[in-house]
Amino acid sequence: xxxxxxxxxxxxxxxxxxxxxxxxxxxPLPTPTPLVLSLPHxxxxxxxxxxxxxxxxxxxxxxxxxxxxxxxxxxxxxxxAPLLAARFxxxxxxxxxxxxELDPVLFREPLxxxxxxxxxxxxxxxGTIARVVAEAEEIYREPLSLSAGLERIARxxxxxxxxxxxxxxxARRRCGVAILLDCHSMPGGVNTAATGGxxxxxxxxxxxxxxxxxPALTQxxxxxxSRMGYRVAFNRPYAGGHITxxxxxxxxxxxxxxxxxxxxxxxNEETITKHDGFEKLRQAxxxxxxxxxxxxxxxxxxxxxxxxxxxxx
Numbered sequence: 001x002x003x004x005x006x007x008x009x010x011x012x013x014x015x016x017x018x019x020x021x022x023x024x025x026x027x028p029l030p031t032p033t034p035l036v037l038s039l040p041h042x043x044x045x046x047x048x049x050x051x052x053x054x055x056x057x058x059x060x061x062x063x064x065x066x067x068x069x070x071x072x073x074x075x076x077x078x079x080x081a082p083l084l085a086a087r088f089x090x091x092x093x094x095x096x097x098x099x100x101e102l103d104p105v106l107f108r109e110p111l112x113x114x115x116x117x118x119x120x121x122x123x124x125x126x127g128t129i130a131r132v133v134a135e136a137e138e139i140y141r142e143p144l145s146l147s148a149g150l151e152r153i154a155r156x157x158x159x160x161x162x163x164x165x166x167x168x169x170x171a172r173r174r175c176g177v178a179i180l181l182d183c184h185s186m187p188g189g190v191n192t193a194a195t196g197g198x199x200x201x202x203x204x205x206x207x208x209x210x211x212x213x214x215p216a217l218t219q220x221x222x223x224x225x226s227r228m229g230y231r232v233a234f235n236r237p238y239a240g241g242h243i244t245x246x247x248x249x250x251x252x253x254x255x256x257x258x259x260x261x262x263x264x265x266x267x268n269e270e271t272i273t274k275h276d277g278f279e280k281l282r283q284a285x286x287x288x289x290x291x292x293x294x295x296x297x298x299x300x301x302x303x304x305x306x307x308x309x310x311x312x313x
Contacts, residue, residue: 212248
């Protein structure tokens with residue numbers, strides 16, 4: 001089927017299929033930069049056991065993907081920005097949640113006391129292990145065992161965040177500041193007050209209303225995109241998820257900014273295929289990354305938002 005293009009089905013999802021191999025993630029970069037790219041929702045490797053447990057077709061599950069975002073930002077490592085991309089789909093496990101945002105409806109056994117069972121995301125069926133996909137369609141034929149859910153978190157969630165934390169720490173250690181771009185895509189037709197509600201927004205930048213990064217960085221990114229001709233909104237309707245909130249510590253020199261890209265800019269949402277706009281957008285995002293790498297460190301230093309590097313590698 002067309003909607004299964006570029007999806008991979010595996011008998012089992014092993015750690016080697018967890019993350020996209022990315023130059024710069026574990027090897028020295030020729031020119032260290034403060035920029036780190038996180039792509040938690042672009043994965044399209046589907047375990048066969050997961051598909052068999054689901055009542056939905058693959059095409060329905062794939063609607064929750066941030067499809068092809070890893071390719072849109074694929075030039076990041078060549079520019080000196082390590083890229084961490086989950087290869088597993090968010091319908092299987094969502095690393096942009098707290099570790100134990102768990103839905104009691106989804107599991108056969110009672111949940112442990114440390115589980116967050118009452119967050120708005122859990123109540124909407126979109127916890128760490130989602131109960132529904134984007135159209136509020138139930139994923140599973142029957143409840144999961146708690147042990148299976150916890151094993152999924154231990155095997156994939158924990159290593160993802162360990163790797164991301166290490167990349168952020170390395171960037172800050174080398175450059176005195178770390179800039180995390182958490183990269184996503186959003187459905188078409190998102191209107192905001194920033195566009196007068198009369199036209200769809202191309203990008204939404206989320207900095208948790210100024211708490212996850214210096215507002216000057218948000219404005220820098222927004223200004224670059226606007227000069228390219230894109231319509232940009234800020235924090236509404238997407239202010240940033242768990243990754244932005246958890247890692248963004250601007251007073252400590254770690255700035256986290258979520259970027260949402262309208263899918264119609266580069267793909268057909270119905271068939272989950274790229275269209276002619278993909279390459280134009282990919283090139284625009286490469287220019288964006290290069291300009292952020294060039295301009296952001298001096299901007300943050302000038303605002304006193306960039307502590308000195310603590311060590312060299």
